[in-house]
Amino acid sequence: MSTANMSHDRPSVMPSTAPRRRRTVWRRFRRHRMALLGTIIVGLFGLAALLAPWIAWYDPNAIDLDNPRIAPNWDHILGTDRGGRDVFARILFAGRVSLSVGVVAAIISAVIGSSVGLVSGYVGGWGDNLLQRFTELVMTFPTFFAIIIVISLLGPSIFNVMYVIGVFGWTGTSRLVRGQVLSIKEMEYVTAARAVGATDRRVAFVHVFPGVVPFVIVSATLTLAGAILTESALSFLGLGAVLPTATWGNMMTAAQGLHVLKTQPWLWAPPGLAISLTVLSVNFIGDGLRDALDPRQLLD
16 A cells, blocks of 8 residues: 555544644633632532522422511521511522523623624724714713613513613623724635635634634623622612512612611621622633633643
């Protein structure tokens, strides 16, 4: 057999680029200890929320007026609220709502922001100017107050909160994606794709957009943390989920009284701790993903 045929028949021993890149990303992410810790914490909260019907001992909405505001004990490990409802059960079920709001709002924000940024950066010219002026117009709104006004008009609803936070939270992602697209579309492989006759749509979505996906992922994690905080604030103000549906935010309304703050910490400390740990953990994950997905360091 000829040498040419032997070399042709020999299987390739070089690993494909995608698996090698995934291993590199995972190796770099593991180096970020706080990101790993954040992943574990968010994973535990998510698992607890998912398994809430099996973990909780009580119905989160069951009122027991014979046992209002009792301190933590063996029957109610986090005590009860003023309606006699089990705080532990409400924390678990509230996690379902609060985490869902964050995830859905982050997805909506990422879709809108990446679409506007991709079109703006790739098209350029008057189209870019028009979209950037619109983006700047949205950015000039005081976002939280605009969300409050819109929710007040639409009515308190967890679904309205999801949509409104997502619709108002895309501007940062858009600016980030646009900047990356302006850089990527001038690279040699994009020029080569145009030279062989690829359409603008194919170039934009097949050759340019994959290069900005890591930045969109990182931006989405930070948006998720902000969405959880925003939902908590709206629910605290009575503009989130309608009672008796529990969220971490509306559980914090118990902290409005000075007497409760001093003598009944089990009513406000658990939801406050859940919000703080989740937001900090998501931010740590975002930091870890930012370092792991940095294309300039993937080959380190």
